Amino acid sequence: MYQVKEAFYSLQGEGGQAGRASVFCRFSGCNLWSGREEDRARAMCRFCDTDFVGTDGQNGGRFASASALADHLATLWPDAPGTATPQVIFTGGEPLLQLDNPLITAMHARNFDVAVETNGTLPAPPGIDWLCVSPKGTAPLVQTSGDELKLVYPQAEALPEQFVDLGFRHFFLQPMDTAPRGDDGDTLAETVAYCLANPQWRLSLQTHKIAGID
Ligand SMILES: C[S@@+](CC[C@H](N)C(=O)[O-])C[C@H]1O[C@@H](n2cnc3c(N)ncnc32)[C@H](O)[C@@H]1O
Ligand SMILES: Nc1nc2[nH]cc(C(=O)O)c2c(=O)[nH]1
Numbered sequence: 001m002y003q004v005k006e007a008f009y010s011l012q013g014e015g016g017q018a019g020r021a022s023v024f025c026r027f028s029g030c031n032l033w034s035g036r037e038e039d040r041a042r043a044m045c046r047f048c049d050t051d052f053v054g055t056d057g058q059n060g061g062r063f064a065s066a067s068a069l070a071d072h073l074a075t076l077w078p079d080a081p082g083t084a085t086p087q088v089i090f091t092g093g094e095p096l097l098q099l100d101n102p103l104i105t106a107m108h109a110r111n112f113d114v115a116v117e118t119n120g121t122l123p124a125p126p127g128i129d130w131l132c133v134s135p136k137g138t139a140p141l142v143q144t145s146g147d148e149l150k151l152v153y154p155q156a157e158a159l160p161e162q163f164v165d166l167g168f169r170h171f172f173l174q175p176m177d178t179a180p181r182g183d184d185g186d187t188l189a190e191t192v193a194y195c196l197a198n199p200q201w202r203l204s205l206q207t208h209k210i211a212g213i214d
């Protein structure tokens, strides 16, 4: 049984695939935070910008099989002109609590590329076409390779220097959106300064928030 908070069609807002039309599948639940505000201050991950509790969002629900969920997600891709390969982005919550080989295979069978956004604390199954790992504080990182490492910045307990020798093709710093925690810090200027001083790192902005889309 897969538990999905919400699913929607939008543009990938972040990282090396920013701007690409994609179906998002946001799984319910995370291993680093309960999702309840009263638990945030003592969670392993404290800056989350996402509601991933329950299955009550748009196109959310409980799906009994990989084929049932894959059919549901495929209906969200538009019947549009051109030759673009459809993409599904599995996120959450923490998608690697639920994503498995049958679901990856089912999406490939429907001609979708499979992208994943993970906190890196769980091993990724094979067959993922674009793996984004985003380390969190002191949470032990087990997924040490992939297509992009996208570090939310700054995090006192997860410094960019800790990750530069890992097996990723791209290294991004993404300014922490401090609004979810009720701060008003200027993380953008700090992130820009770090990228200028350390050219291995590229700036990732959350462009969907700028555009005012999901
Ligand atoms: C909500 S998480 C879900 C996927 C997975 N649990 C993870 O953390 O990578 C999706 C992406 O948003 C990023 N993110 C979460 N909260 C953020 C914030 N306040 N500011 C900037 N990026 C944030 C995460 O680091 C991750 O790259
Ligand atoms: N447009 C858009 N792009 C995204 N890239 C990663 C997201 C996520 O929450 O995982 C996200 C999201 O929530 N919306």
Ligand code: SF4
Pocket (backbone or CB within 6 Å): 030, 031, 032, 033, 045, 046, 047, 048, 049, 050, 052, 092, 093, 094, 119, 136
């Ligand atoms: S690991 Fe990802 S989903 Fe979980 S609380 Fe952190 S940012 Fe949110």
Ligand SMILES: [Mg+2]
Pocket (backbone or CB within 6 Å): 049, 050
């Ligand atoms: Mg998001």
